[in-house]
Amino acid sequence: MSDGKAAVYLDGLVKRRDGFRLGPLHLTLDQGAVYAVIGANGSGKSTLLRICKNLIQPDSGTLRILGLSYEAHDLEISRQIAYVPEPLSGCEDFTLKELRHLIHRWYPGWDDRMYESLVRSFRLPTEKPVAKLSQGARKKAALTLALSSQARLLLLDEPANGLDFNSKRVYRETLASYMEQANRTVLLATNVVEDIHQLADYILVLKNGRIQGPIEKDELQTSWRQIWIRNAGPVSWDDIRGVFDVKEGMMIHVVSMDAQRTLADLERAGCEVIDEKPLPLEELLDYLTKEEMG
């Protein structure tokens, strides 16, 4: 597998934490897209982001960020990455103004206009120590610093958590405009449907320590459909391709991961299709993070 200049490249990466094993992961994230990492609590989303930021080291495998390895290019990578985890822990004694002063020289593309604009839009106090800010304000301060850095790779861990409605809108609009510039990449760990709906180009599913994807979000919404059928006799579900879930009642409700194939097979099996529709994104994401049938 070649990494070229992938934003993130993982090959055979494994990390064990107590009883949990993440990997082996094989993953190439091209530059220029937003990747949403979804998965149940404890599925390893934060662990994956922390590995990408070199805060924890994998037990084995290869990791490259923008074509570079941490072993040889630690500083260079750090100037290209911004990471928003738990908001500003370790920075409690500093004000936002002081943090800006410490950070802005670090990033070659630092954008002061964006910093000023976000401080205004988020109504952030710049002269109060972080310790005295509310949780939401800390999150907004961390996002302000990350987005103003104009880093080429943003690692955002549950960025919308704790933000009020207005701040969520500001953060999503700013992230969308950040993505308008060439070769920007975002790896976004989230379980917020609206974030995925508005921001994600691709979805990565973490399940049982393994990763599925990247799956194009639009393609996913086309291929996954719910179908209602009436049938003349018993259906052998093993012969129907793409079926993810079946609920039998007055009508049979089928959730398909591959609607085209499922519909063709249902027709061949003599089933009458009453209706078919896309799945609401929230339901689709719920199915994606669940175990499959059989």
Ligand SMILES: Nc1ncnc2c1ncn2[C@@H]1O[C@H](COP(=O)(O)OP(=O)(O)OP(=O)(O)O)[C@@H](O)[C@H]1O
């Ligand atoms: N510091 C740690 N030491 C040991 N194990 C850890 C540590 N942090 C997390 N883990 C374990 O690693 C696994 C993955 O946790 P992680 O926080 O990456 O999941 P997550 O998908 O981000 O979860 P959530 O949605 O709840 O934030 C879990 O089994 C967790 O208990």
